[in-house]
Amino acid sequence: MxxxxxxxxxxxxxxxxEEFTPRDQLLATLEAILRVQNNHGNRDNxxxxxxxxxxxxxxxxELRERIFKERKFLIASATYPAGVPRVVDERGDAPAGVGTEVPADLGSPVEFRALDPFQKWNLANVVRGRANGTVSAYTWCRLGDITTAQFRGLAQVQRDFGVEVRITNRQNFVLRALTEEQLPSLFARLSQLGMAESGAELARDVVACPGADTCNLAVTQSRGLADDIGNALEDAGLSEVGGVRINISGCTNSCGQHHISDIGFFGLERRAHGRPAPxxxxxxxxxVANMEIQFGEKxxxxxxxxxxxxxxxxxxxxxxxxxxxETFSQWLDRAGGAKQVGTLVADLDNFPDPDEHPEFYIDFDETGPYEAAVGDSECAT
Ligand code: SF4
Incomplete structure (x- = not known):
């Protein structure tokens, strides 16, 4: 844990x-952690x-010691309902799924372009469990958005195909427990809903927090940038590169999880030619994968x-x-690290004259000049 x-x-x-937490101590351990935070966490700020x-x-x-002490007292208490909860005994506790690591062996854009839409979707969006032969399929929600019609349609697909639906942390859905025979008709149904594009979890599938669309703390329009990046990758023929995740936050708070992405961005107010600019x-x-975590470097x-x-x-x-x-991280290490690869884009860090290029001083999806107006919010504190 x-x-x-x-x-x-x-x-x-x-x-x-600790090295290992027995399942019959799981709830007691969780409660002990909560109690330590409740007793010692900062309530002033x-x-x-x-x-x-x-x-x-x-x-x-010290934290560990306090948690273990709380757990010991909890388990020893006469009134504590120890052991595995009845609902877990009844319904089981098999793992819900696999990790969120993006596979790097998804082929190349050239290969994808040569395929018909079903083959392309099958190759890019269908995941076959290597160990136990399970079949799952991603449905792509561009920018993590879904309409009510799509939601209802997806619910009907779930009922008709008898599958499980999960939400991924890349803002898509994954349909699990499919059979190979169901795939063509599933593709047809998802196509009708506009959810069968083959970009799910590939480079073009950029994740962004709500940003200045709806968040009071935002300094930039993170969703607008996500859309722009998806389009730029599309134009460059790179949208279907696998094994690279792009995440964007509209401020430093990291709701878009930019720290744990292959390529991460967080919004900043910049100043150039005497003006604020996004x-x-x-x-x-x-x-974050395989029991290790590495935060992105500037x-x-x-x-x-x-x-x-x-x-x-x-x-x-x-x-x-x-x-x-090869994963993105492995390649990055081989290419000299973040600073070295950053030199590849350093020439882009300049703002042109605002009279010649006013668009650099207007954020995505905005009509007026950029202004960082941050308000109160509970978000991400
Ligand atoms: S507070 Fe969170 S949701 Fe709001 S802009 Fe910052 S990162 Fe995005």
Whole structure:
């Protein structure tokens, strides 16, 4: 069990609590962690109210000791309902799925373009479990959006095909427990709903937080940039590169999980030619998988309107240079790391004269000049 991890403006990796937590102690352990946070967490400053800050102030060893002590008392208590909850005994507790690591062996754009739409979808969106022969399919929700008609249609698909539906942390759905025979008709049904594009979980499937669309803390239009990056990759023929995840947050708070993405961005207010302008910090090499976490490292700052060009350059270099099955992180290490690859886009970090290029001073989906107006919010504190 891991605890006290968190992203936000100051990301902290989660800490391993102990080598192994027996399942009959799982709930007691969870409650012990909550009690320690409740007793010792910072109640004066909401920006410091998360458990990750206790690791800094108390130290992880001390935290562990307090959690174990709480657990011991809980389990020893005469009134504590110890053991495995009845509902778990009844319904089982088989793992819900596999990790979120994006497979790097998804072929190349050239291969995809040569295929018909079903084959392309089958290759890009269908996942076959290598160990136990399960079949799952991703449905792509562009920018994580879904209409009510699509939602109802998906519910009908679930009933008709008798499958499970899960939401992925890349803002898509995955249909599980399919059979090979169901795939052509499933593809036809998803096509009718506009959810059978083959981009799910590939480079063009950019994840963004709500950003300035609806968030009071945002300094940039993260969703607008996500859309722009998807289009730029499409134009460059790179939209179907596998094994690279792009995540965007509209401020440092990291709701878009930019720290743990291969290519991450967070929104910044920049100033150029005496004016405020929307900008981003680009990070490279973040990942969380296989019991390890690596936060992305700063590569370059960029004007919002040049961030897509930077992505095209980096993804293009990755697609051209990677070895078979090589992950983005492995390639990045081989290519010299975030700073070195950042030099590839450093020339993009300049703002042209506002009279000649006023669009650099207007954020995506906005009509007027950029202005960072941050309000109150509960989000991401
Ligand atoms: S607070 Fe969260 S949702 Fe709002 S802009 Fe920042 S990262 Fe995005």
């Amino acid at each position: 891991f605890f006290a991890g968190g992203l936000g403006a100051n990301p902290h990796p989660a800490q391993a609590l 909401k920006l410091r109210a998360r458990m990750k800050w206790l690791v800094d102030t108390m130290g992880v060893e 900008g981003y910090q680009m990070l490279l090499g973040g990942r 590569a370059s700052k960029l004007p919002a309107k040049r961030a897509s060009e930077a992505v095209v350059r980096v993804v293009g270099k990755f697609a051209a240079e990677r070895d078979a099955g």
